[in-house]
Amino acid sequence: MDTDDAATLATHEQELRRGTIVLASLAACRTPRYGYALLSTLADAGFQIEANTLYPLLRRLEKQGLLKAEWNTDEARPRKYYTLTDLGSQMADSLRDEWAALTRSLTTLWKDDPA
Amino acid sequence: MSSLTEKYVAQVVRRLPENSQADIAREITATLSDMADARLGGDEYASPASAEAAERAALEELGDPSRLALRYSESPRYLIGPELFPVFTRLMAWLLPIVAASALAVNALVYVLATPEPAVGGMIGVMVGNGVLAVLIAIAVVTVLLALAERILPEKDKAQLAAPATRSRWSVDDLVRERPVREIARPEPVASLVILAVMALLPFLPTSFFYVGHLNDDGGFLNPALWDGWIPAYLGFLVVFALIEAWRLTSGRWSTAMLATMIVADVAFAVFLTIAFLSQEVLDPALFIGTGGEPGWYQGAAVVLIWAVTVWDQVATVKAYREARSLRPVERR
Structure with missing residues (x-):
């Protein structure tokens, strides 16, 4: 695979991952988490997402009402905690179903049509 | 919070809407501290040098402040x-x-x-x-x-x-x-109309327009004696051609009647010009005074040119007509 092909592959992989990040973030916020903890949780689970992508995304999800954000000033360092809202929870379920359906379809396709 | 983080945060938020600035500034500051702390591995007594290195690394991970600001602002x-x-x-x-x-x-x-x-x-x-x-x-x-x-x-x-x-x-x-696809693309008759307009201007152009005004005191290029019939007839031909082009423009499709009209008009115009050049002094004779040239030298050349253009034009027209015809779908019975 030459460098052009590698770049093409990288683009496709990025497209594939892009859609999963929202679902992963919603799933991770079922328990309240602040930005950096969320980043670590996602990284530990195998989602390589950059900090400068995650934080703006969290804010967008908050605006859409899928996450609720609260400042916790009890600790020495004030942190903004994100929690899944009811709406966010419903949407996460729908997205998860969609994801499962896609996986099933892809599995079927792979089985039916051995290359 | 060190001055580096402070500067970074200021550069990010100054590009953002005012009502979200404070909140985002706080969040990024906290995040940078978390990121730096993670790099120090919980070492509470890190040296100032390693603390600064950790802070720099965290800043570099967040990257260009203007790009981060763009990701926060939702404008495309x-x-x-x-x-x-x-x-x-x-x-x-x-x-x-x-x-x-x-x-x-x-x-x-x-x-x-x-x-x-x-x-x-x-x-x-x-x-x-x-x-x-x-x-x-x-x-x-x-x-x-x-x-x-x-x-x-x-x-x-x-x-x-x-x-x-x-x-x-x-x-x-x-x-x-x-609507059915046009057989005669619009630019074609439009270009012809422009050329006809330029040709119509010919009798009215002063010689000074082409920098030779001194030859006949800014008269026209054509012999003024021709105004008693020849030039109006020339303009009449141009009007006929313009009507044909307007027909081609609106119809967009070839027909045998159109082809015949075009050929008849072209040949008639060529005959008219031939007679004009052979029987009249078409160009203003004053243009040739002082040059020593014979006023008649151009007439033969003009006739040859006219017929060359006319014949070439007919060949092109018939070819375009046949091509358009051959592309038509066969009519079902």
Whole structure:
């Protein structure tokens, strides 16, 4: 695979991952988490997402009402905690179903049509 | 919080809307501290040097503050998005030829009317200079307006704006309604009309227009004696040709009647010009005084040229007619 092909592959992989990040973030916020903890949780689970992508995304999800954000000033360092809202929870379920359906379809396709 | 983090945060938030600045500043600051701490591995008594290194690494991971600010602000990171792009290309395709043509025409007219002694070089200069400017301005205006629409309009208005260009509600019936493909592309008769307009101007152009005004005191190129019949007849021919081109423009399809009319008109015009050149002094005789040349030398050359052009023109016309005919779908019985 030459460098052009590698770049093409990288683009496709990025497209594939892009859609999963929202679902992963919603799933991770079922328990309240602040930005950096969320980043670590996602990284530990195998989602390589950059900090400068995650934080703006969290804010967008908050605006859409899928996450609720609260400042916790009890600790020495004030942190903004994100929690899944009811709406966010419903949407996460729908997205998860969609994801499962896609996986099933892809599995079927792979089985039916051995290359 | 060190001055580096402070500067970084300030650079991010100054690009963001005021009501979100404080909140985002706090969050990024906390995040940077978390990121730096994670790098120090919980070492509470780290040396100032390693603390600074950790802070720098955290800042570098977040990257260019202007890019981070762009990700926070939800304004699109492109000038014109895919939704409005078809509108852009449509507008350009329609607008630019119209702007270019009208700029050329208006500038030619203004130049001729406003200049005491108009000449071809000055006219072309004014036309091209202002024409290029007009086209560039048109491009700029369309681009700016659409870029603004991209940022101001809500999604559904954008879709509505794009609908005529993208035919979002396309149905198979559109194929039925679609007019048959033109056999005669529009630019062809339009170009002919422009050439006819230039030919019609010929008797009225002063010789000074081509820098030879001194030859006959700014008279015309044609013999003034021809105004008693020959020049009006010439103009009459041009009117007939213009009507034929208008017919071609509106119909868009070849017909045998059209082909026959065109050939008859062309040959008749060639015969008329031949008689004119052989029986009259077509060019103003005054042009040849002082040059020592015989006024008649050009007449034979003109006749040869006329028939060469006419024959070539007929060949091209018949060929275009046959080609269009051969492309027609075979009619079902």
